[in-house]
Amino acid sequence: MKKKGKIVIGVVVAVVIVLLLVGPLSVWNWVPTLKKPLVTYKVGALLSVTGPAAWLGTPERNTVRMIEEEINEAGGINGHPLEVIVEDTVGDATKTVTAAKKLISKDEVLAIVGPSRSGTTMAVIPIVEEAEIPLISCAAAEAIVVPVKRWVFKTPQKDSDAAIRIYEYMKEQGISKIAIITGTTGFGDQGRQQLKKFASEFDVTIVVDETYGPEDTDMTAQLTKIKASGAEALVNWSIVAGQVIVAKNMRQLGMEIPLFQSHGFGNVKYAQTAGEAGEGIIFPCGRLLAVDTLLEGHPQKEVLTRYKEEYEAKYDEDVSTFGGHAWDALYLVIEALEEVGADREKIRDYIENRKGFVGTGGVFNFSPEDHSGLDKYAFEMLTVKDEKFVVLK
Secondary structure: OHHHHHHHHHHHHHHHHHHHHHOHHHHHHHOOOOOOOOOOEEEEEEEOOOOOOHHHHHHHHHHHHHHHHHHHHOOOEOOEOEEEEEEEOOOOHHHHHHHHHHHHHOOOOOOEEOOOOHHHHHHHHHHHHHHOOOEEEOOOOHHHOOOOOOOEEEOOOOHHHHHHHHHHHHHHHOOOEEEEEEEOOHHHHHHHHHHHHHOHHHOOEEEEEEEEOOOOOOOHHHHHHHHOOOOOEEEEEOOOOHHHHHHHHHHHOOOOOOEEEOHHHOOHHHHHHHHHHHOOOEEEEOHHHHHHHOOOOOOOHHHHHHHHHHHHHHHOOOOOHHHHHHHHHHHHHHHHHHHHOOOHHHHHHHHHOOEEEEOOOOEEEOEOOEOOOOOHHHOEEEEEEOOEEEEOO
16 A cells, blocks of 8 residues: 555656646646636727826726626636726827837737827827737827728728718808818817818818817907808817817807817717807717617617617716727727637738628728728718707708
């Protein structure tokens, strides 16, 4: 018996020595009945949770946290837990670059969702291109994906298509002489360029071209000039709270010309903050904000309804189009992880060739030539009625 016991002890010691030599992970091969733990899939998120663009980043942060929780409660991605590492960029380019480098080198994320703003997205493009990591931006400027960057995609509709939809409606209404006022952020500057680019195509003349900074609190001087110009309508292109100030200042000056906003107006809190001054504002936006008016059978109806109901039940606040951009971006990554696993190159390839992805922003059809995946029909023309968004009739 003693001899047999010594043999058993010797075998155990030998096994331990072998395991120490070949590495601890090999235990799962030596003992096949044990279940090998699955690696966590890490995804980064660069979002403006605080700062002047918090109205974008906060619903985006809420959305990715909600998705992360739902995915893990359902068993993860093919059994792999999902971890979304959120970095608050404060809407600042320098902070965004620092956070992106951390996500890539320290956290070793497989993909990045965001940033929230166009300017901060442009700042990190060289970083992700060099690191060869997929980035799906939640910002709208067309320059993010035009010309195409190998590792960069975006989920908001194109600002060129927003300008086109505005001009198409103006042409129907016989409006040909307009003023524009745009924010000096990356989003505002890109929108200004698109408005100027397409004006002549729709026989529109821009008689006044004004701007304002993200921290400005009064636009009376610019609007006084616009009022005296004889403009038949005003287009305000911004993502910051200043777009609400424009509406209020117009009312104070007694301006009665139509006010058009960009898709950066896509948070009902803007309409609520504007109050009576916001009544009748017209803007192009995704269908999320008017999902109740969509006909049954519309390809986006189910996705939009599900996201809206889940978000509003969880956070007790109105859903916004900005949170929707994060929904689309993260689910594109999740779907890619389900299909190709934890391989950055394969994730990139999968997204680039994804057709028919039904998101909150539209039905996406990506290609090597198009890293936006949407056309102008992803937009509906909406208006403000009683501090709510409804489809413009």
